[in-house]
Amino acid sequence: MRVGVAGGLAVERTLAVMCGAGVLPALVAERARAERWRVVAFTFDGATDLSARVARTIPSRLREFGPILTALKDEGVSAAVLVGRFSMTDVLHTGTSTADETALSLQGRAGSRIDSRLVDAIIALFAGVGVEVLDQRRFLGDLVPEAGCWSRRAPTADEWTEIRRGLTLAREIADASIGQTIVLRYGAVVAVEAVEGTTEAVRRGTALAGPGAVIVKATARAHDYRFDTPTIGPETVSAAVAGGAAVLAVEAGRVAILDRQAAARVADTAGLSLLSVSDAG
Template sequence: MNAPLPLAAAPESLLVIAGWGVFPRLVLEGARANGVKRISVLAFKGSTDRATCRAADDCRRIPFGDLALLRESIRASGCARAVLAGQINPLALFRARMDRGMLEEIAALKLRNAHTLFRRLVEDIESRGVEVLPSSLFMGRHIPAPGTLSARAPDAREAADLAYAHTIAMGVCNLDIGQSVVVKDGVVLAVEGFDGTNATLRRGGRLARGAVAAKVAKEGHDMRFDIPVVGTKTIALMRRVGITALGVQARRTLVLDLPAVVQAADRAGIALVAIDTPLQPAPAL
């Protein structure tokens, strides 16, 4: 996953179905660097950065929730390969005005979370002859290998808490709950539910200064969507709430963009590490 896509495998054209933030634009850059010649963007009104559209060869903006228009736009792009990049605010899933097709798709889902919704979307796209590639194919330089990324390494207490937080986050993530936890002195202060990573960091930070946070993907996570992402805003928030170390999952977390995030961590004195996922169960207490 860290290796760039071999040039021979890079498609001539690519459709980027783009949510918010810098992630879709970095996918565009990565795709161009990997030899993709034409890049179309499908953007969502109110979500997708204009910079993402500007970086594309062509861009179409549609409202979130209009499945018929989404399908038509994918077809019209003429691309045989697509990637999903950038989040949709999960609350948008509840608040969007949806067309009949979207409502039917959602009603047919047994569980309705970001993962099941996006998996259904990927199936729908692929059933129309468009292959969905993992966006990580084009993002190798933003996906860290194991090790300390920041200038400051975690101290002994932070290192112990990071290892514990990573293990607990894996357990939580495997229950399909959320991707992040906040820990101090071996106590789980906060667990991500539907509220997302930022709210979880705020809650944990309120309970104790000097806590650590971990963010992971679950085993068998589908890297075509819902990839764990952290960015400079994550670091800024940590600094604000007094969380002093962050452990992301090595090889499976997008750090966007990596040089900027490391710089922000160094300025804040935050220890940033990429942790290899151990295969052992939670420790017996």
């Protein structure tokens, strides 16, 4: 408890930021602090050092959920945000012989390590200790643009045909919990994202397609933003440029673009069309 400005008692809210790799955990921590949250960072493999931005940092492992639940209770956490890149390869490689009892129970309840039931199981696990998992867009909503072209070059008519096809296909693979990104060339699908992530799928797809590939990233229709905000940024754009892609399109209002101005500058160096697209095109 702490003393409020009027002399009364005010409850201090504590937010747990479950930190994967990338820049998003630091951004969420800073924005949460601006909203007067006390922030505790649970840092997983690949997470950056947030010690200067948070009240406490707790190194954590995917295979050890028991200590995480204990820390949530000890720190008085009332809400959590899961943010950053969590390697699905690491999830798949976590053996049952090294997982603790809570992690094994979580896997048993989910029945899968990669589909939506895992999300539901994690949310239920946190709810059991009084912690609500928040929608990431509470802190990141301004990074998710509506339809628009962010590069100097707009798509050609032929590229728009591939973008529309790619948007439909990307939604379908997302609905099936396969991935979110499709790479096309001349109407043919040359790569489908799986557990490797968007940037690696772009590298693989453009290597197979050759110059002129069209890349489209979209979300499942029932995508749960408590677990993930689909994102691209300058790194993904750089991979598309390096592979000679012609277009990188993401679903408007559903996919975030980190550092949009920097991403557009990278796109413009190679004439890549970078845009957010809706059904209307």
